[in-house]
Amino acid sequence: MELMDKLPVLVIGKKLYLRSSLEAEGRRMFRCFDTEEAQQAIKRLPPLSLKRVESDKFYFVKLAYWLDLPKSKPLRILDIGSFYGMWPYLCQAYGHDTICTDLPEMFDRIEVQEMQKILKVSSMALRIEAFKPVGDIGEYDLITGIRTRFHSVLPRESGLEKEQHWGVQEWAYFLKDIVTHIRPGGKLFFALNRLQSREEGGAIPIELKTFFCSNGAYLKGLFLRFDTVELLRSMSRIEKCDGIL
Numbered sequence: 001m002e003l004m005d006k007l008p009v010l011v012i013g014k015k016l017y018l019r020s021s022l023e024a025e026g027r028r029m030f031r032c033f034d035t036e037e038a039q040q041a042i043k044r045l046p047p048l049s050l051k052r053v054e055s056d057k058f059y060f061v062k063l064a065y066w067l068d069l070p071k072s073k074p075l076r077i078l079d080i081g082s083f084y085g086m087w088p089y090l091c092q093a094y095g096h097d098t099i100c101t102d103l104p105e106m107f108d109r110i111e112v113q114e115m116q117k118i119l120k121v122s123s124m125a126l127r128i129e130a131f132k133p134v135g136d137i138g139e140y141d142l143i144t145g146i147r148t149r150f151h152s153v154l155p156r157e158s159g160l161e162k163e164q165h166w167g168v169q170e171w172a173y174f175l176k177d178i179v180t181h182i183r184p185g186g187k188l189f190f191a192l193n194r195l196q197s198r199e200e201g202g203a204i205p206i207e208l209k210t211f212f213c214s215n216g217a218y219l220k221g222l223f224l225r226f227d228t229v230e231l232l233r234s235m236s237r238i239e240k241c242d243g244i245l
């Protein structure tokens with residue numbers, strides 16, 4: 001456990017919070033998980049464990065504070081790769097009009113549908129693919145993607161020998177497209193999974209870091225945040241073959 005995890009206080013943004021009060025807020029916000037029906041439904045959601053759901057309550061509340069969601073005016077939010085919708089549920093509980101999205105096959109799963117009935121968040125099937133526009137998804141003040149690995153393919157899912165991760169061109173295409181769905185003044189936030197293979201350390205390759213930062217990103221570990229998307233909007237040509245950005 002890191003030293004920071006042992007401290008009774010947390011700094012989020014520029015504010016100081018009592019860890020115990022945010023943990024209590026997590027339990028309160030996710031009270032709908034306390035019923036026998038919800039506990040049984042969570043157990044049917046492999047690979048999730050009840051322990052992981054407990055720690056995620058705190059994790060998501062911290063994220064919400066970091067993004068200023070508890071105090072913000074009502075926003076329209078789209079979340080990419082929500083699984084059964086724990087994060088969109090929290091955004092909704094803080095007063096935001098939120099859409100939960102995931103792969104169509106994920107929403108076909110009975111156990112995911114069961115959880116969605118409990119959480120009551122609107123959902124929409126959405127598959128992010130390299131060099132394909134996301135299509136007619138609507139317009140939002142905030143688009144998020146939490147631990148959603150749309151930007152990489154692992155051997156166990158693909159049969160490939162090695163992990164494959166998006167490079168600058170794939171990211172540029174995706175960001176340029178997704179910001180057309182961001183309202184003026186809107187934001188983008190991703191809590192990324194690995195951006196290069198485990199063998200290479202999993203961290204952000206330098207060329208991606210440079211690309212994100214030169215387009216207005218704030219990077220903190222694997223958190224990628226664009227508080228303004230104007231530089232992304234004005235990014236010039238993106239062409240798959242020539243690599244001209």
Ligand SMILES: C[S@@+](CC[C@H](N)C(=O)[O-])C[C@H]1O[C@@H](n2cnc3c(N)ncnc32)[C@H](O)[C@@H]1O
Binds near residue numbers: 126145148
């Ligand atoms: C590790 S789970 C994270 C779920 C949730 N966001 C969370 O933080 O608990 C990753 C989710 O991303 C979805 N996903 C994976 N690839 C995707 C893609 N190409 N487009 C959209 N969603 C994708 C998966 O189906 C899965 O539900």
